[in-house]
Amino acid sequence: MHLQESGEMYLETVYILTQKSDSVRSIDICEYMGYSKPSVSRAIGLLKNGGYITVDGKGYITLTEEGRAIALKMFERHTMLTNFLVGLGVDEKTASEDACKIEHHISEESFNAIKNHTLKFGNQ
Numbered sequence: 001m002h003l004q005e006s007g008e009m010y011l012e013t014v015y016i017l018t019q020k021s022d023s024v025r026s027i028d029i030c031e032y033m034g035y036s037k038p039s040v041s042r043a044i045g046l047l048k049n050g051g052y053i054t055v056d057g058k059g060y061i062t063l064t065e066e067g068r069a070i071a072l073k074m075f076e077r078h079t080m081l082t083n084f085l086v087g088l089g090v091d092e093k094t095a096s097e098d099a100c101k102i103e104h105h106i107s108e109e110s111f112n113a114i115k116n117h118t119l120k121f122g123n124q
Contacts, residue, residue, distance in 0.1 A: 003050070005104040008074050009033075010043050011052055014063055015071035024061045077103035077111060084118050 003011075013032055017024045030040045044061065047053045052067030063071055078099050085095035106114075 003052070003070065006043065007047060007050075007052070008070060008104055009100075010040075010047060011063065011067050011071040012074040012078065014053065014061055015068065015075055018063070025059045026061070029061075074103055077106070080111075080115050080118060081106075084114055087118070 010029065010033075013029055014024055017028050017032060021028070026037065026040050026044055029035070029044075030037055033040070044053065044055065047067065048055055052064055052070065054062045054064060056062070078096075081099035081102050082092070082095045085098060086092055090098070
């Protein structure tokens with residue numbers, strides 16, 4: 001199953017929320033993303049069916065190995081791109097919003113070039 005941009009965003013959100021709390025439920029995702037319960041429920045169902053997350057009997061969501069790999073990739077891209085743009089003088093809010101748009105579409109080659117440049121020149 002090919003994951004759409006929205007699926008990547010959900011996985012990244014689950015990852016971010018698990019860094020703040022041991023347990024993540026759909027309502028936490030609703031609150032974090034500002035989405036309705038039906039929208040989140042549908043997305044959770046698709047991610048579960050795709051093998052990216054598991055949901056236990058109490059509704060707690062856990063990333064699978066594959067889901068975690070995608071979430072970490074998106075999180076790294078978002079963080080690195082935000083920091084890169086801030087280093088160029090973009091305000092943090094705008095940089096984060098733009099990074100969110102870029103992270104899903106940038107090629108591996110271009111991202112790695114930005115990452116290597118940022119690491120080389122200490123603009124992390």
